[in-house]
Amino acid sequence: MDKIRFATVWLAGCSGCHMSFLDLDEWLLELAAQVEVVYSPVGCDLKIYPENVDVCLVEGGIANEDNLELIHLVRKNTKTLISFGDCAVTANVPAMRNMLGGAEPVLKRAYLELGDLQRQLPHEPGIVPELLEQVLPVHEIVPVDIFMPGCPPDANRIRATLEPLLKGEKPLMQGREMIKFG
Amino acid sequence: MSVKTLTINDTPVAVEAGATILEAAKQAGITIPTLCHLEGVSDVGACRLCLVEIKGINKLLPACVTEVAEGMEVQTETAKLREYRKMTVELLFSEGNHVCSVCVANGACELQDMAVTVGMDHSRFSYRFPDRPIDISHPSFAIDHNRCILCTRCVRVCAEIEGAHVWDVANRGEKCYVISGLDQPWGEVNACTSCGKCVEACPTGAIFHKGETTGEKTSDPGLLDFLVTARKKQQWIR
Amino acid sequence: MDLAHLQAIAEQEKQRQRAIRLHCCTSTGCQAAESLQVKDNLKKAIEKKGLGDRVEVVGVGCMGFCGRGPLVQVEPERKLYEEVTPEDAESIINALEGGKATAKEGDPDHPFFARQMRIVREHSGEIDPERIEEYIAVGGYQALYKALYEMTPATVIEEITKSGLRGRGGGGYPTGLKWATVAKMPGNQKYVICNADEGDPGAFMDRSVLESDPHLVLEGMAIAGYAVGANHGYIYVRAEYPLAIKRLQKAIQQAKQNGVLGTQILESPFDFKIDIRIGAGAFVCGEETALIQSIEGGRGNPRPRPPYPAERGLRGCPTLINNVETFANIKAIITKGADWYSSIGTANSKGTKIFALTGKIKNNGLIEVPMGITLREIVLEMGGGVPDGGEVKAVQTGGPSGGCIPASLLDTPVDYDSLLKIGSMMGSGGMVVMDQNTSMVEVAQFYMEFCREETCGKCIPCRTGTVQLHNLLTKLLDKRATTQDLELMESLCQMVKETSLCGLGQTAPNPVLSTWRYFRDEYLALVKA
Known part of the structure; x- marks a missing residue:
């Protein structure tokens, strides 16, 4: 049997979910033995999301054009897409900017009202991705196969989600250990 | 005192006449989910989580306000009820700004627990991200409307137990919010005795002690039932 | 005041009335189209011609054909004028002695009128709603007299039950059963409430009844009070109906002065008073438990039922709550009997229903039709179909609580059960017609x-x-x-x-x-x- 092609993606989130992933400690070695890590900010140097990915953990909400482009590519090239952590599932803390009512007021607040020296709005087309009007959870943009809430989901929850997948089974996302938000 | 017998999830239960289905279920050790119900204050039937199916009645009825009747056959865990409860909790999450990870009540929140109970791992409904204020004008407490689910437990506990009636609900529909006094800053409401019962009654992190930070709030809804029992029966039992 | 007095008032009023009466609609719709000015000018023209001793102009309530207002009808010759302007007034008076009026003449035998069956609206558009004498002259308060002196509360309820009348507010609950429940409840204090918080978009049936014949509702409420053992009634009417409120106030005052409301009504031991409560225009206050909360001074929030208001209603007392149109049916049932009433309509829906016919339709207005009439008859024959050759696509009944009925089901009879079966409901009586261009x-x-x-x-x-x-x-x-x-x-x-x-x-x-x-x-x- 071919090794499972495994990826992790980091969108609008604090990277805490990835830190929690690293908390899997020695189980990471077991995981590494069973999967081929094809794309991940913490496990692989590839810069382009590849084709034919079996399982992908997506951390973070969709906040800018870059995230949007990547998540569509991820969906297209991935069999099992997992919303990984509260930011992916609910948009969470990054979405607290949504209450300000759009991208422009957010930028103004951050770079003009609260800026110190040289107050100016960041604008570098093609280099700095434009903010979307709202930060949205992943499933509001593309279909999601498995939801793993938590801020961050702890290592046990991540392992309990991935283990069945390695055996070709769907994990049971149920109970406090698996789906508690926060 | 007359007694009524009924079945809940096919378990026979005998309770005193006048008891609600919720009370009967509790006596039988059957948990029916609730959010707006609070021991010690009146019931309003607003959260719709305790809806149950009763044989022969084609409507779902709230267990908290429906009195038991002889021979009643109640079901509390049908597939339909589970699905509706899940949707109800999703609707609650979608209408406010419930960011568990930065909430004072993280880990001690009835809404968060309810999501686990009903098996909600995400909301199928779009989050609405309403723009809601926070009132920190009271010297001891604060209210964050982003986390309010309009259960009105604070309204009832203040009016019925403390007798101050500081809280009420203003506006209608999606624009509803709880107000203090005549929609004044909480700190300016003279009627408030600063007793803190609303803090204990609040199921989420909406009303909290000032100074509490993420995950530090532990509310004590049982305190209110204790106070009522103490007052009515002169029994100080918990 | 006893029966003889009532008859004396009626006689006196008939003496007073002139041989020729010009009915000029003064309801909200026609008022907005200057009907008060029309009425004034008619009056001046009569004076000018010195016809005052045989011609009079009467400000009446709604005649129904609201889309063509202001309406003026000349009685007894039944000549109908539509879209009358104040300038037309003089020519209308001149036309009484031959000649032609400048106003457009309507057809009083048009299917819009001819297919109607008027029980609730029997005298609507024929009497002056601001004068109790006119109501008494057409038999007003005789039903109350009959109930008080010839019937017991139990026989009144029996009559209502036998009539098959169902609640006209939308739900269609059997009225007699509701009355019987309230009557059987223990307790000395009971209330009667008239729900006049009409709020469906496009619906104005209740407003029209209150503006056109307020005493009809008061009489129905008093009979209800007698039947269920209540001595106090409330009319909950929304603030957006200022004319209805004004006319109700006047009607209550006149009824009290004439001894048909208040203490010892018609010299019987029965007391009944009616108060008006004005709602702030929240749609939800039409829901009975919310309405009761609102009367009590609380926030207009519904509460779970049971307990129903019949058991625990206003201030915790047994409360009968019916809609305007329901109360407006009572007089006819008591006067003409349950057998007569139940001969109208279908097996499970008796009597008539008023509809506000609006939307993409030629003839807009209020119609009262017997239950069981098909939608096709209402929309195509009475309503004249879609203007400019358009096609009916759907008919919406029941307002925000109802549903859209496709044109293919236009042969559905209009009754509670048939409408429910096809996914709509009777509702309070809004009927909005949609054409092929409607999404x-x-x-x-x-x-x-x-x-x-x-x-x-x-x-x-x-x-x-x-x-x-x-x-x-x-x-x-x-x-x-x-x-x-x-x-x-x-x-x-x-x-x-x-x-x-x-x-x-x-x-x-x-x-x-x-x-x-x-x-x-x-x-x-x-x-x-």
């Missing part, structure tokens, strides 16, 4: 927006479910929705319907469900490619 998804969105704004916010399915449904419909109309969104919409409709606390939420998804049922193609055509 049914937009219609559903319109009604959902209405519910979203009018939900009280107490229970979550209605407070937020309506918002989510409205957003899903908007998403669909923006062509951003997927088939999964449609599935979610459908299951949310079921959820809101089954879990909401009161009738508002329980029926809010109906416009979506009925259009989804009959016009599914329109939904599917909007799904994101």
Whole structure:
């Protein structure tokens, strides 16, 4: 049997979910033995999301054009897409900017009202991705196969989600250990 | 005192006449989910989580306000009820700004627990991200409307137990919010005795002690039932 | 005041009335089109011609053909003038002695009038609603007299039960059963409430009844009070109906002066007083438990039923609460008998119903028709169909709680059960006709927006479910929705319907469900490619 092609993606989130992933400690070695890590900010140097990915953990909400482009590519090239952590599932803390009512007021607040020296709005087309009007959870943009809430989901929850997948089974996302938000 | 017998999830239960289905279920050790119900204050039937199916009645009825009747056959865990409860909790999450990870009540929140109970791992409904204020004008407490689910437990506990009636609900529909006094800053409401019962009654992190930070709030809804029992029966039992 | 007095007033009034009466509509709709000026000018023209001893102009209530107002009808010759302007007045008076008036002449035998059967609106548009004498002259308060002196409360209730009258507010609960329940409840204090918080978009039946014949409602309430053992009644009317309120106030005052309301009514031991409570215009206050809370001075929020108001209503007392049109039927039932009343209509829906016929239709206005008449007869024959050769696509009945009935079902008889069977409901009587250019998804969105704004916010399915449904419909109309969104919409409709606390939420998804049922193609055509 071919090794499972495994990826992790980091969108609008604090990277805490990835830190929690690293908390899997020695189980990471077991995981590494069973999967081929094809794309991940913490496990692989590839810069382009590849084709034919079996399982992908997506951390973070969709906040800018870059995230949007990547998540569509991820969906297209991935069999099992997992919303990984509260930011992916609910948009969470990054979405607290949504209450300000759009991208422009957010930028103004951050770079003009609260800026110190040289107050100016960041604008570098093609280099700095434009903010979307709202930060949205992943499933509001593309279909999601498995939801793993938590801020961050702890290592046990991540392992309990991935283990069945390695055996070709769907994990049971149920109970406090698996789906508690926060 | 007359007694009524009924079945809940096919378990026979005998309770005193006048008891609600919720009370009967509790006596039988059957948990029916609730959010707006609070021991010690009146019931309003607003959260719709305790809806149950009763044989022969084609409507779902709230267990908290429906009195038991002889021979009643109640079901509390049908597939339909589970699905509706899940949707109800999703609707609650979608209408406010419930960011568990930065909430004072993280880990001690009835809404968060309810999501686990009903098996909600995400909301199928779009989050609405309403723009809601926070009132920190009271010297001891604060209210964050982003986390309010309009259960009105604070309204009832203040009016019925403390007798101050500081809280009420203003506006209608999606624009509803709880107000203090005549929609004044909480700190300016003279009627408030600063007793803190609303803090204990609040199921989420909406009303909290000032100074509490993420995950530090532990509310004590049982305190209110204790106070009522103490007052009515002169029994100080918990 | 006894029967002889009542008859004396009637006799005196008949003596006073002139041989020729010009009925000039002074209801809200016609007033907005300067009918008061028309009435004044008619009066001046009569004086000018010195016809005062045989001609009079009477400000009357609604004649029904509101789309063609202001209306003036000359009695007894029945000549009808439509869209009368103040300038037409003089020529109308001149036409009494031959000649032709400048105003457009209408056809009083048009199917719009001829197909009607007027019980509630029997004298609407014929008497001056601001003068109790005119009401008494057409037999007013005789039914109350009959109830008080010839019947017991039990026989009154029996008569109402036998008549088969069902609540006209929308639900269609058997009126006699409701009365019997309240009558049987123990307790010395009971109340009667008239629900005049009409709020469906496009509906103005109750307003018209109150503006045209307020005493009819007062008499019905007094008879109800006698039957159930209540001595105090309230009329809960919305503040947006200032003319109805004014006329009710006047009517109550006149009724008290004439001894048909107040203490020892018609010199019997029966006391009954009526107070008006003015609502602030919240749609949800038409829901009976919310209405009661509002009368009590609280926030107009519904509470769970049971207990029903019949058991525990206003201030915890047994309370009879009926709609305006229901009370307006009582006089006829008591006067002419249950057998006569139950001979009208279908097996389970007796009597007549008033509808406000609006939308894409030639003849707009109020009609009172016997139950069992088909939608086709109402819309095509009486209403004249869609103007300019358009086609009827659907008929919406029951307001935000009702549904859209496709043209293919126009042969459905209008009665409580048939309408319910096809996914709509009788409702209070709004009937909106839609033509081939109407987008049914937009219609559903319109009604959902209405519910979203009018939900009280107490229970979550209605407070937020309506918002989510409205957003899903908007998403669909923006062509951003997927088939999964449609599935979610459908299951949310079921959820809101089954879990909401009161009738508002329980029926809010109906416009979506009925259009989804009959016009599914329109939904599917909007799904994101």
